[in-house]
Amino acid sequence: xxxxxxxxxxxxxxxxxxxxxxxxxxxxxxxxxxxxxxxxxxxxxxxxxxxxxxxxxxxxxxxxxxxxxxxxxxxxxxxxxxxxxxxxxxxxxxxxxxxxxxxxxxxxxxxxxxxxxxxxxxxxxxxxxxxxxxxxxxxxxxxxxx
Numbered sequence: 001x002x003x004x005x006x007x008x009x010x011x012x013x014x015x016x017x018x019x020x021x022x023x024x025x026x027x028x029x030x031x032x033x034x035x036x037x038x039x040x041x042x043x044x045x046x047x048x049x050x051x052x053x054x055x056x057x058x059x060x061x062x063x064x065x066x067x068x069x070x071x072x073x074x075x076x077x078x079x080x081x082x083x084x085x086x087x088x089x090x091x092x093x094x095x096x097x098x099x100x101x102x103x104x105x106x107x108x109x110x111x112x113x114x115x116x117x118x119x120x121x122x123x124x125x126x127x128x129x130x131x132x133x134x135x136x137x138x139x140x141x142x143x144x145x146x
Contacts, residue, residue: 012079019083023064027057051102055111058099061091062118069122073129088122 003010034053039045068084071077095115100108 016083023061023087026060026064030056030060051099054094055099055103055107058091058095059114061087061094062115065091066118066122070125073125092119 005013031050031053034049034056035046038049065084065087068080068087070084072081072084092115095111100111103111
């Protein structure tokens with residue numbers, strides 16, 4: 001017996017909802033842990049630690065997105081690959097639209113270097129595994145991999 005909500009299986013919806021909940025919990029835990037180090041009597045310290053926590057959340061999203069892309073390359077997992085790439089783009093958007101506005105010049109430079117390095121790593125992985133990705137997407141026959 002397969003339960004479905006339209007064209008999507010209920011089990012797939014539950015897995016997606018569970019993944020989103022885990023990602024939200026990770027972000028909340030990072031932000032909460034960062035506030036433990038803030039001096040509650042100084043508003044600037046609380047604000048600075050809050051912004052540092054958001055940068056760490058973005059890094060966490062990038063790492064999870066990269067892990068999903070790597071995991072998707074181990075088999076024909078289009079949904080996992082799409083989720084990983086979507087999470088990478090969401091983290092990249094958050095970095096550029098929110099995080100960089102509150103960073104110092106030095107932290108901004110480090111953020112650009114780290115973001116560029118992660119994007120280069122993702123491109124390297126995709127290039128390295130391009131034949132497997134093309135075969136999984138149906139663009140190239142599996143015999144062409146060897």
